[in-house]
Amino acid sequence: MFNDAKPEYLFETLLVEVADGVAVITLNRPAKRNAMSPQVHQDMTNALEQLRYDDRARCLVITGASDVFCAGMDLKEFFIALKNTPREYERVWRMAVEWRGQTLRHYPKPTIAMINGYCFGGAFSIVEGCDLAMAAEEATFGLSEINFKLFPGGSVSKSLANLLRPRDALWFGMTGRPFDGKTAERIGLVNMAVPRATLREETLQVARELAAKDPHAMAATKQAYYASLDMSWEAAMAYSFAKEQELVVRQGDAWKTEGIGDFLKGKYKPGLESHGVT
Numbered sequence: 528m529f530n531d532a533k534p535e536y537l538f539e540t541l542l543v544e545v546a547d548g549v550a551v552i553t554l555n556r557p558a559k560r561n562a563m564s565p566q567v568h569q570d571m572t573n574a575l576e577q578l579r580y581d582d583r584a585r586c587l588v589i590t591g592a593s594d595v596f597c598a599g600m601d602l603k604e605f606f607i608a609l610k611n612t613p614r615e616y617e618r619v620w621r622m623a624v625e626w627r628g629q630t631l632r633h634y635p636k637p638t639i640a641m642i643n644g645y646c647f648g649g650a651f652s653i654v655e656g657c658d659l660a661m662a663a664e665e666a667t668f669g670l671s672e673i674n675f676k677l678f679p680g681g682s683v684s685k686s687l688a689n690l691l692r693p694r695d696a697l698w699f700g701m702t703g704r705p706f707d708g709k710t711a712e713r714i715g716l717v718n719m720a721v722p723r724a725t726l727r728e729e730t731l732q733v734a735r736e737l738a739a740k741d742p743h744a745m746a747a748t749k750q751a752y753y754a755s756l757d758m759s760w761e762a763a764m765a766y767s768f769a770k771e772q773e774l775v776v777r778q779g780d781a782w783k784t785e786g787i788g789d790f791l792k793g794k795y796k797p798g799l800e801s802h803g804v805t
């Protein structure tokens with residue numbers, strides 16, 4: 528039902544554009560520095576569900592409007608406004624951690640965080656939830672929670688544990704000191720920091736490169752990596768073998784007949800170039 532659909536992406540708090548195989552999702556609350564209100568979590572949950580089945584979108588990029596990535600959770604609309612409605616607080620809390628920590632991680636398509644400016648607290652979980660991350664050198668990151676008497680709550684401490692070295696996670700978590708994109712690159716929070724002026728084009732170039740790979744092999748690459756993190760060697764080998772068989776079924780054996788086959792016919796060199804999608 529979904530495969531032939533070209534959904535309209537109309538959200539209160541997001542802009543979604545799909546072009547050249549890439550969907551760019553832009554958090555669009557610049558007046559509130561793109562802070563994640565309950566509506567943002569609802570819209571993200573819906574957008575990710577729709578984009579999952581939109582064949583035009585083979586790679587996702589998440590960014591923010593107006594030279595700001597995301598100022599973290601909306602401190603007013605979430606922590607203060609929902610203080611006296613614990614069921615609603617729990618519902619939004621769960622939605623907030625699920626799209627960043629579960630949906631993105633297990634998303635069948637590659638995802639890239641494009642950090643164009645301020646990135647605080649809960650926004651670290653967007654960065655970590657995405658497979659890759661590219662930042663503006665001028666961006667400002669910070670685990671600001673300690674500065675207002677909180678700790679990196681929700682999914683943030685888990686994101687720090689997943690991604691950073693202990694010294695860096697604790698340094699920035701305990702001091703709350705802001706840092707720039709180059710530092711984010713140095714500590715491995717992002718793959719690469721580039722000047723803000725070229726960030727969008729460089730990110731889209733990577734996104735288009737990923738969008739041109741075989742989608743089933745791409746999904747398996749993510750799944751095998753993330754699953755292996757939590758598995759014993761024996762379980763990881765059993766998973767890997769089963770995944771290989773699954774790939775044959777999903778692709779119709781393309782990795783052998785076309786991928787290896789065209790190499791053996793001398794048509795291309797997979798060490799140096801991509802076969803692409805046929």
Ligand code: ACO
Pocket residue numbers: 558559560562598599600601602603604645647648649650671672680
């Ligand atoms: N939640 C709710 N509203 C926010 C947030 C936020 N996280 N961040 C900014 N805003 C709002 C401000 O309240 C202000 O609203 P108003 O115009 O209605 O008064 C508007 O956005 C602009 O904010 P300024 O502070 O005026 O913007 P400035 O560009 O000078 O500073 C900065 C931006 C540095 C992001 C600053 O707003 C700030 O420190 N925000 C808090 C960052 C933070 O600690 N986030 C929470 C992380 S913890 C977590 O996610 C669980």
